[in-house]
Amino acid sequence: MKQILRASLVMFMCLTVITGVLYPLLVTGIGNSLFPAQVAGSLIKKQGVVIGSALIGQDFHSPHYFWGRPSATSPYPNNAAASAGSNLGPLNPALADAVVARYQQYQTADSAPQSVPVELLTASASGLDPDISPAAALYQVARVAAARHMDSAQLKTLIANNTIPRQFGVLGEPRLNVLGLNLALDEMASRQK
Structure with missing residues (x-):
């Protein structure tokens, strides 16, 4: 023993x-x-100061910037310490109410005749999604162009230049990191001044 x-x-x-x-x-x-x-942590720095991570979404609400996916984290959006989905099932009225409220927010902000891409209406599973699809970015071009007094064609080129392709050409979908896109937008705007 x-x-x-x-x-x-x-x-x-x-x-x-x-x-x-x-x-x-x-x-x-x-x-x-x-x-x-x-x-x-895939940290992103601007002038030597850490301003975010490429792995965690940022909360943009200014019409001058592209907006990312909604976050269901609390007490504030994109709270990495509270990463979790909303846990609302498809039949839950609270989920439908949240989607309708987000739809109305985009219709008011963007005044776009086309339908809002679904990823801009539903929160990501983790609540921290840093990326959007090219379609979601293109949907927001008119608002950002009007707010910044820029040409829409320039913004479409910016989106194309910042689109991350499928990994190895087959995995995932093309996407844009919202923080990276907005930093490139600020840089482009500062060059035009």
């Missing part, structure tokens, strides 16, 4: 050191050497 208990404790200690200390150190070391930006 003592022999079995001793062997079990030795195995427990060995596995604890291997899986709880050595493996995490190895993986962290490899990550830091091969993917330093990703390990640091």
